[in-house]
Each structure stands twice: as structure tokens, then as C-alpha cells.
Amino acid sequence: MKYVSTRGGMAPQAFSDILLEGLAPDGGLAIPETLPRVDAATLESWRGLDYAGLAYEVLSLFATDIPADVLRRLTAAAYNEQVFSSEDIVPLRPLGGELKLLGLSEGPTLAFKDMAMQFLGQVFEYVLTERNTTLNIVGATSGDTGSAAEYALRGKKGVAVFMLSPHGRMSTFQRAQMYSLQDENIHNIAVRGVFDEAQDIVKALAGDLDFKNRYRLGAVNSINWARIAAQVVYYFHGWLRATDEGGAKEVSFAVPSGNFGNILSGHIARSMGLPVRRLVLATNENNVLEEFFRTGIYRPRGPQHTYATSSPSMDISRASNFERFVFELVGRDADRVKALWAQLAEQGSFDLSERQPDFERQYGFVSGVSNHDDRLATIRQVYEESGVLIDPHTADGVKVARDFLEPGVPMLVLETALPAKFSDTIEAALGHPVPPPLALADLESLPQRVTVMDCTQADVRAFIEANAKI
């Protein structure tokens, strides 16, 4: 399997080659030249596998340049009970009727980013060791992604992490989660500024090609194809578990969406032949994607029109992975993709409304919006009806999923975080906070390892120079 760019300007490359890169050299995103197919017999033959075994089967279709025995070792190291707090890794729980909850948040940081990041940590270490090289990951975080990256890369050979976070602006729990890591290769940098300013510094450093090459800077952002591939696994797992009893053959998935990374993996699974009926895209008040699926017009918004909501990990106005889906929509015509993104840069939007009827007919996509009141009401309702406590993002998924229920078709809502991470909103919905999971009860009393500095490029640059792996 080789990978090409959505904008057509990259010679075909192997999985390990695109693994360590961000954007393709032409500004596009890496995508398989042709998608692998999984036929019904193969799918059935996977039914008896545990999660790591299934991950091996699915990922071996994408990472064809990694030897089979190595990939088996990497998937086993990523998905086991030492890392995840559920024996199933991804448990499936009933919410009543056709509604079910696919638990993607049993990893170390209690959010679904762990699902992909744990595999990424393993495969990074392997490829860097093979190539006898090092990588310095530099990123900015306001929560989930940064901590998932740190937990996945802690103690890994050949890689260091420099994670900028806005000083004094994360929750006590988030701070404790990140800053309590004592590994020598994890560097928490709290900058006196807001998230966007931290992000600007990261972009400026990555844009300084001399600095980037000298210190081998890398990123683990959500456009990384290995993350998309690792997420495909749980769509297969969810389908298998939902059809274990027989009966249903088709399954729908509802996905709380921001950057279009999670649901893109569902689209890939469906394109590989998994019998997925609908992919239900749920947004919060930042409904750029819902607007696209409803009208065919894609109109990203600027930071001043991006609302801060009570499902903050979905407060995104520019969906970085969306380009991979548009590539499929326009028949894999890279020139057309290039033209659409040029138009986006010039005019701020593009219009594919002539294809809008196909979004559902051909690709199974439907969408809806959930707002703050919906979120609180849904948390309350689900808790009262089934005794299950869900987080605000997952609540957005449940709210929208309910509008698309069909008899006989299991509707799997992807649980993208645990409620303990968002205790304030749970308290607003139910009148009482959520205690953290037992294993993390004393997290906030652990010693913290963090360097506080001014939010300037010079300060961050000097810190990286002094601490980078070279």
C-alpha cells in the first residue's frame, strides 16, 4: 500500500514514511492510493479476536511495510489491560432500545484520543529506532490531545515531547493529568498567554525550516494518517460486538465531531466494506460541518465566530481532516481539491451543493446540532433512564443519534470522553459533581513537573534547544 496526497503533488510513499510527516509537501493530506476491501467472510473470521488481534488485522492492511511479527507486538503493547481500564478495551453498553454506547475512553487520559495515540506511541518508537533517528514533538494543547500524546510517548526511546499549555487556564484535573508525568522525555511548558498564542509559537517554530530540520521537529496532530487508521479499528470492533447475537446486519454510528478525524475513520471503515448504515455527525453550537452536510456549502469560521461551549473539544471552526472526505466526494480528483482549497483561501467558502443528495445516499452521512440545553437535558435523561453517566461531548452524540433511530438497526454512540473530565457540566445537569475514577483519586496531590515561561518564541526556542533529543 502506498500513500498519495489529496492535492496530487507527492510521489507515492510507504506508511512509515508518511508516519513522521505532517502535511504533504504540496499542502495536502496523505491518503491510501486505493482503499483495502474487507469481504463478509473475512469480517466474520475476525469475530473471535480480542481488540489487539483485531487491531493487528485492520492495521496490517494499512501498514504494509511493517513486518507482521512487529505489528503484532506493537498492537499488543498498545491495547491491553495495563493501558486500558476495561478488559474489552472498548466496551459496548446498552442505553435502551437500539441505542448503545461504544466506550472509547478507557485509556489513561479518559478520552478517545488515547485509542489512536497509544498505537502511535508504539509505532513511532519502532520506526525511529529502525532509522536510528530522533524526533522532537512540539505542540500546543488546551486539553485532550496534548495529554493523550504525553501519555502515549512517555518513556519512549528516540522521542521527546514539548507541550505548550496556557498557564492558569486549564482545569485542575487537566493540569494534574499532564504535569504529574515525571518522565525525562516529557516537557510541560506553561506559557503566560492564551491557547491561540501558544499555537502561533508552535506554527512559527515549525515554519522555521532551519530550526525544524536541525531539531527534527514533529507533530502528532489529528491529520496524521496513522491516527485515522488506528481509529478505523473500533468501527469494526463496534460492528462485530453489536452483531454478536445475530439479527442485525447493519449498524449506524453517531459521532461527536470537531476536526472530522473520528468520523472520517468511520467513513473509511464503511468504504472498506463494513456494513455501516448511517454515519451520524453531531456538532455542538460550532456547526460548520452540520451546515455542510445539510446544504453542501463549506464555510469555516474565524476564531471570533468560534463559540466557547460546554463541549469544548468540539469548539472547532475549521475541520482539518475534512479535505480527505472531499477528495472522495470529487472522485479523487486532486486538481479539483486544489482548486476548492484555493477558492476557500480567497473567498472563505466553497459550494458542493449539487452533490448534497449523495452525502446520505452514497456515503450514509446525516448530521445534526446539539446545544448547551440539549446537552444538559440529555445527560439528565440518559442518567435517569439507564443509570449511565455520559460526558457533554457524548451527550451531543446521543441527542443527535435519537433523531435518526431506526427499528432493527443498532445505533452506536461513540463515547469520546468520561464524565469525570467535565465535572462542572455534569454538576450543572445533575446537581452533583462526578468523582474521578478510583485509580486517579490522588492525581491532584502528586508532584508536578512544569516550566512556566513568557509566551514568546525566543523563550520557547531556547528551552527546546536546551532539552531536545539530538
Ligand SMILES: *Cc1c(COP(=O)(O)O)cnc(C)c1O
Ligand atoms: C477530539 C474530541 C472530539 C472531536 O473529535 P474529532 O476527531 O476532532 O472530530 C470530540 N470529543 C472529545 C472528548 C474529544 O477529545
